[in-house]
Amino acid sequence: MPTALKSVQVPHYSVLIVGGGQAGLSASHYLQQKNIDHLVLEKHSLTHSWRTQRWDAFCLVTPNWQCALPGYPYSGDDPHGFMKREEIIDYLDGFIRSVNAPVREGVSVQRVSPRPQGGYAVQTSAGEFSADQVIVASGGYHTPIIPRLAERLPAGITQIHSEQYRNPQALPEGNVLVIGSGQSGAQIAEDLHLAGRKVYLAVGDAPRCARFYRGRDVVDWLAEMGYYDIGVDQHPLREGVRDNTNHYVTGRDGGRDIDLRKFATEGMELFGLLKDLDGDKLIFSTDLETKLDAADAVYNRINASIDKYIEENRIDAPAGEVYQPVWRPSQERATLDLGAAGITSIIWCIGFTPDFSWLDAGVFNGRGQPVHNRGVTALAGLYFLGLPWLYTWGSGRFSGVARDAEYLVEQIAQRQHKAAAG
Template sequence: PRMGERLPESIVQVHSSKYRHPGQLPEGEVLVVGSGQSGCQIAEDLHLAGRKVHLIVGSAPRCPRVYRGRDSVDWLADLGQYDLPVENHPLKEKVRKKANHYLTGRDGGRDIDLRRFALEGMKLYSRLEAVSGGRLQFRDDLKQNLDSADAVYNGICGLIDKHIAENKIDAPAGTHYSPLWEPGAPVRDLDPVAAGITSVIWATGFHSDWSWVDLPIFDGAGYPTHTRGVTSMDGLYVLGLPWLHSWGSGRFVGVGRDAAYLAARIGEHLGVRRRGPVKLDVAV
């Protein structure tokens, strides 16, 4: 992001997509900006390697890796969560801009608990508001962001508990999360050089590049407007976007359904009658 240009030149800056291992960074403390999946997993990797880590915590939610004997993804699939259409979500189309839940597949998979990391020495901060004069300026929302992530975590546990009870499923007992640590007085301003920070990893995500599509299908934020992948332009369709139609649209579990739906719409557009099941080459 542009605010990185205002950091001291002595600080090495790396985007999360370029991070590979702790050894690629100079000696000293590391600031990770962003607590989505990449940010949390990179912060954990650095932390486990013995590096001193500073993590800027955003509004990304979290969920259990394994709960009551099964991976949470399996439970959520059974609950139909990946089939939930975007129009039935409480946030409607705004959910498309929300970050995914943070957890990890490392060492077979486990939760990521930022509060536990804080107890072990990782320094957590509210969202970054600005960089001025080489100093970092933060909002005052660390507690809110941690509490919100934990509320989502426990909400998912509650959904699974209800599903197990209603369907009389034999499953081991589960425990909801209780906070291990609470933040103290918020840090609103930080001199990164004085704090010993020598490198920054920007785990702030990506922006879509639609510059190559010179057609009037975009909203004021530059996002293509569509209904289940069908745009307002006759014959133009989009596929593979997060929450294109459902939570599963951005995952293998749902993209095939979206593709089949759009294939049918394209066939209708071209006047093609389906004469049997469509067979796809698995290598495609």
């Protein structure tokens, strides 16, 4: 008689967490408090991106006191300083030990699908799992954006994405073109500039803000003003705020403004938005002055809101002032000959796109973005955590992910309780 086939028992958890960064670990912290069994699945190693996608001189752009991961707030002696890369890793290592999450590292999640009987089937590189509920905590920065134009650039030019940049010495000798002026682009351009490299910078739409104003860090003022507690449902832009580019500023050397105009007075060459390539010539929009003015307008608006707060609350603070441009382009330059400019390296600093292709769930809008309310989707038991502006400004940062994780775990616990009650 043929031997009966034995059924294979699929490991089952109440909750599976996809991603072992600060978001996934924060969820684990609160799930443990609720005694809810769960497992974190991490493709690489815990907090992998912090260890591999930051350049050598990287530091936080928000003060250390905002590092408020659950059960593990910053406890160092420099709360108003800005942790450097290795200090950030040390902080995260401490958080990992504090949480002591149940985790499988080196496990790639290949597909998550709703099961007909309820819950989710999770296919991974380590086999199949199942779960009653799933938290997607893999972040929103998955695929580096490099435009197809890059394929047409001269073969002799080194091209890297911002996630691959480490230091000026790692690039070939010669001049460098940085594409994009968001947080990464502005700071990488500064890193190269301070090292004495000739930098060309294609300026994008990123706004900027002051580091210090009227005697305090701007972040301190905004925190006191309640800005970081504003939910996306209360923000004037509503969900449109998720499309905003982060303001550029730096915590380097104790913190300071990044003023692209000042860099221009020191030899950095600025251009508008990159549009096309004609042979060895890059073509730019003649909108540099417009973009610089727009960034400065945001800078001054933030400072003006602080002025208003100080006045309304009769706070004793040093006098404020309106930023006045230290440089303006004498003429807009529409082209740049790469060879004549001696450019040997290009760094693409234009961001990432999310990749949720492994998630077989009808919870995405026409732009491929997950639709949710504070991380809770319309599909029962499916949640997102750690995305920018999931709920507040700090949702994708050390400062706000704890609030989001605690909220989601409360929803998970309530759903579990209802299921148990029948």
